[in-house]
Amino acid sequence: MSQSIGTRRQLYALSTPAVLFTLLLIAFPFGYTVWLSLHEVAMGGTPRFAGAGNYAAMLRDAEFWNGLWITFGLYLLSLLLQLVLGTWVALLLHGAKRLSGVVRTLMISPFVLPPVVVGMMWLVILDPAIGAANWLLQQGGLPRSDWLASPTWVIPTVALIDTWQWTPYVALIVLGGLQSLPPNVYEAAQIDGASRARIFRRITLPLLLPTLVTAAILRSVDLLRFFDIIYITTQGGPGNASNTLNIYGFRKGFEFFEIGYASALMITLSTIVLGAVLVMTQARKRVAW
Amino acid sequence: MAAIHLKALTKHYGAVTVIPGIDLEIHDREFVVFVGPSGCGKSTLLRIIAGLEPIDGGDLYIGDRRVNDVPPAQRDIAMVFQDYALYPHMSVFDNMAFGLEMRNTPRDEIARRVKRAAEQLHIADFLDRKPKALSGGQRQRVAMGRAMVRNPQVFLFDEPLSNLDAKLRGEVRTEIKALAQTLQTTMVFVTHDQVEAMTMADRIVILKGGVVQQVGTPQQVYNTPANAFVAGFIGSPTMNFFDARCVAGGLRLADGTLLPLPEARARTLGGREAVQLGVRPEHLRLQPAGPGAVPVQVRVVEPLGSDTLVYADVDGRRVVARVAPEDTPAAGDTVHLGVALERAHLFDTASGLALR
């Protein structure tokens, strides 16, 4: 954009190793999986070329479409929750400069926990019969809930668990963004007579947008491939109410050993994620200042 | 109703005392210009008035209200920041409109005002651009425009024209004056430009190290500076100072030249032995050799077009005379400088106070 050619060359030299490293490591896996997805693979036998057969089968597979909608629903719900709450928590932390280090550290602790533990933990807490969550609800005189066992509530519940775990992560990223905003702009806004709420809406939020999009990108790549929590708690159930594409693909591949079809699912999912990321990187350019 | 009153106001940054204690009254609808050397606390004062800096001691009143603890947003002030502080994510239009929007001005009224200010400042072509895509002077004009569209109790301008060319600066100066007349608002203006200070101010406040040296109309501070600092600071090129001994019949300069002093002036010396003689460059004239003329060798000649500056050394000090371009001597020439003593100033050597 605005560097001389010499400078530009030096800058390319800085980003090349990262790109090369990635390409070196992922070229083969992607190529191999694409290849597999074009074959019918029986375990132990020789793969038979099937053209787009796996993909065609996928488009006819009701479970695929079900998984697609679940994936998108869970994705949008979780992303929205996490961005909103993450920004809120970041603003709180940003404002509370004197908060003790221990509390500050503990507040980001959920995403430090291993996903398997988070899953198991919530499995117990949310058990409709003997879980602490329903016990608390009952103490509060509220109706119990079936949480993960209800086909209607399983996705919101999983989204809540994920939000509990990953909101601090978003908050951490947003907090960083908050700290690198130009301070003099706030003085100008105060002079211009803007209230707190309006400063937030008109100054902080737009200035923060690139950071928020970044957080959204980082969350999207994980959320669209939603796996751990569901795998540990419901394995796609009840019924297939939480059978995300990634869960479905995994089970096809590693539990039912349909490797060709699973590869097609994985390639499709990767393409979807790539699409989402591309859309968001464009958005990121749009909101840059 | 929008007079500004600073009472024994003090300000420190950590261990650094920037304002050791200032008392100042700015009247309603007055146009006050702050001048002073770089780092003397002008911006700090503006920021204190705006409410952006906490006060360490004393009181600040705007109108009748003590505003020490009033947040900036409630002070109804418009300000041009020395570093512009434009909103990087907003277009020029939005930058200028923001303050009005915050005050719920109707859309069309905003558009009208922004357009007018943009035309006055010659930035109407850039209304859709982000600040990033503007030149330094254009940014400064946006900052200016942001204040000019408003109708606040007080305007604060922190060197708002420093990056504009002379012509544009002249135009904008006129617009600001017109604004001051139309809106009848109190204005506080910081500038390093002598012309700006002299032409715009109702009163000039000269600061040094956070301390007020003199407050007065432009004519007062120019013609009757309170002390040598003010005399040296106001006027460009700067006033020439000579050490002089008081002798019978006048002042004797270090090189022996005797300048005859009128009886009335001599009385102000109050029996001092030595004084400082201050002479503005335009009050030194080239004249033929003779009594009262100081012979000097010309060091540097700076033709400015409209006049020419002639530099020479007298008694180890550089002096400068402003002469008509036609009279220009060449560097190395020996010329004789006459002093228009009736226009010269006398200062106490120790305190620097004007003797009058």
Next chain:
Amino acid sequence: MAAIHLKALTKHYGAVTVIPGIDLEIHDREFVVFVGPSGCGKSTLLRIIAGLEPIDGGDLYIGDRRVNDVPPAQRDIAMVFQDYALYPHMSVFDNMAFGLEMRNTPRDEIARRVKRAAEQLHIADFLDRKPKALSGGQRQRVAMGRAMVRNPQVFLFDEPLSNLDAKLRGEVRTEIKALAQTLQTTMVFVTHDQVEAMTMADRIVILKGGVVQQVGTPQQVYNTPANAFVAGFIGSPTMNFFDARCVAGGLRLADGTLLPLPEARARTLGGREAVQLGVRPEHLRLQPAGPGAVPVQVRVVEPLGSDTLVYADVDGRRVVARVAPEDTPAAGDTVHLGVALERAHLFDTASGLALR
């Protein structure tokens, strides 16, 4: 060896053409000042010379080397940025030392040079502070000092003194000139200050919309401006322009006043019907009523101390005369302005070119 040569150089920002094609030669060791209205491309040119902006067309030579593709770090240039661009995380000392460090200057040599520059710029007291804790002018001086410690092939200064008071500015100006003389380096200087331009430049380059209007010594551009734009831009207050019709025996102004024109001047008109007459404020004088005197009503009087500016309207245009403070009329007075026609300039109405 450090001449700078711009050949048919062009530059766009997206759809905006900033430099439509410039040819310019800056000689080795020359002190060149760029002036021009805000937004005319001065900073862009400096940035191109520094290598910070890619060139869209044409060539740039520094010395004998085509540097179109040479990164800034290898051009051996020192630059003062219009927005300072100080390193926020470094102390003033480190800010100034950084460029020397990068060139592996020995520690003690760095300390020596930084200290000297800091003293010249009166920032020796702040060497340990971070830029954030400095006033605007102090920051600008640090930016200046960062360049002054260096000994590069070329110095580029982008309005380096705009935030300094007149006195300091005068001092620093002197230091820069001394530096230019000591280091014998090529210097390119952007300023809006007429005095700076006139006093420092070997040659002045006047730009408008990225196009060179005139290149010449200060005297040349002041006394023989190439066109009406240059004439209007150089000089402060700005030159007065009158529409005039060429009649036998002289020029007739719109209000009917006939100004007698010497035979020699009249010949330069080349039979034109109408021309523009340009008269600098100091070449308008108050005179008694009589032939060749334009009667005007005084609108505004601006006493600057050393002189007084008198504004009046002639034929719908504002004119300004610079008069001695003693002669000051009052606003509303009717006075007669005489034109020093031998000093006046004539321009072609359509092209603006000077007629000479």
Next chain:
Amino acid sequence: MDERWIRRLNTLQIVVVAVLILLPIAWMVLGSFKPSAQVTAYPPRLFFSPTLDNYRQLFETTPFAAYTWNSLVVTVGSTLIGLLLGVPAAFAVSWTRITWPATVTLLARMAPGTLFLLPWYLLFRELGMVGTYGALILTHAVITMPIAIWVLLPFFDAIPRSVLESAQVDGCSVPRILWRIALPLVMPGLVVSAILAFVFSWNYFLFALVLSNGDTKTLIAASFNFIGEGATYWGALMAAATLIALPPLLLAFVVQRRLVAGLAIGAVKG
């Protein structure tokens, strides 16, 4: 509204958030001191006689120290590589505003992790690296690097261009600008990205599943071992989780001062 009330309201909100975040964590930590059967007790037991049995069991049945060491080697290694490759890339992407290199590095995060298992196993077997730290560090760097890049991008974006340019004029090569100018200015960002990269690598188990062997198995891969038909060791699982979470939390605590430092920017004009 009064400043004081705003502050109180803030405090209240922080308390609410902290409780919501910390309640489950407290439940987990308490669980690690309960006998397994009591972890799932109903109603939940607040009062119990704490036991260290779970921790004892942990250290007796699993080579916990060895796994911790493996995790540390892999995580520190991949975090360093991630930062080493990612920081310059983020800097370049931010400066040029050309985003595709950053997008490319994210590719590995766009595919389900399981996609890589077999191909990488084949690849690293070919290289004779299965079961070595090297394979784990390299594959984990594919996770850490894009995080470092993307988290740092907004921080680099916040550095005024002219500061970088002035360093160029001062004779600084681009890599040196990164080192001397940009990095100090994005220190808080570096800290955030280092923490995040560390956590992600620390908690990632899928690649270790096939690329490590018994000797290089990571802590997180081992943590699954407490769940299973026939014996779900709830207490031990909670104890393991507590211990596993400790190193990243310690890291976060040690550097948290830096997290709130804010950028030093603000000393430039325009």
Next chain:
Amino acid sequence: QAAPGFNWRKHEGKTVTFLVNNNPIGNALVKLKPEFEKLTGITLKVDGYQEQQMRQRLVTVMNARSDEVDLFMSLPSREGMQFAKAGWYADLNEFLKTAVAKDYDLKDLSAGMVADATYDGKVMGLPLNVEGPVVFYRKDLLQKCGVAVPRTLAELEAGAAKLKACDANVAPFVSRGLKPAAPFTFSVFLHNQGGSYMKDRKSQLCSPAGQAALGQYSRLLKDFGPPGVVNYSFPQISALYREGRAAMAFESSNELRNVMDGGARLNDTGIMPLPAGPGGSKPTVIGWTLSVSAHSRNKEAAWYFLQWATSRAVQEKMALEGIAPPRASVASDPDFRKWIDELPVRREWIAALNALSQTGISEVGYPIVANPASREPIGQAISELILGQKTVAQACADADAALNALIAKE
């Protein structure tokens, strides 16, 4: 039929890698590793993972035809046919003829289980344990509510109804509702109802017996199970029962330890096979087998471990850890008997397991190569019925359609 010149130390100095499931069976075996190494001089490298992870690793390693793993555990009832077809198991017949120790008694191992791991006449694995779903029930609660220990499925259902009316805080009956896990317990209902999964290569869920089983199983869970039972698998079931919140739990025999953890259920629990139905009592019995990888480069050394692990001496020791032995002779081991007699519940447990071994079959899901995939529609139908989303007829029809397609693909 001991091989002549068999020498335990023949492969001294070699290393074999054992991909082990970190379940109690694998753990008990691994505990004895020093004895094996001392006996043979072979180094045993243990690579342990939780079940799903182990499977994931195994699939990767075997698909890569890697020799990294020499020995692994698998469930013939689930993946045996698939692995055999893929050629991952080494044929053990040759070793059984030529390389067995004198005292190794193949016949003593449960014949059914060996048969389950035999494909095309080739023995591809030998059993490490026996297990199967059994009913854990609360004697005290049944008594309190006046419910006799059920002897038929109908009585079970009636008893559940009585329990429900008697104590609202306790779930009368609980078993697996989680889709992938449910076929394990459901199979017993199907078989006891007199049904079977497949006849003439057609899925039989809509047969009267199939519908009866689906209906009954889902009814029991829906009406008498705890809320959220649709997500229940072993961890929740054990916890629920242990907490005294279930009167009857139909769960794997392996869960004994979990259920007894904390000691609350030690004295009020009875254990029995699932009561008989119209089709009699055909309990499910399965077990983990140990196999040698076809890609191993140390097949014989690996076989040595396999042989050692399935030997009577070792299985006796594992039995003392609570691993139900696939060897009949272990039952008479005095140490084991003593262990059994320590607690009454252990006695009932081993009795139930004996019943399983004697009458049980190993069919869980469809006897086709894609057995794991075949479990999906079964679980799906059960989930839908528990959630009340379909009628039995609809659910079985949908499942049959999916399953017939799957069968047809073979």
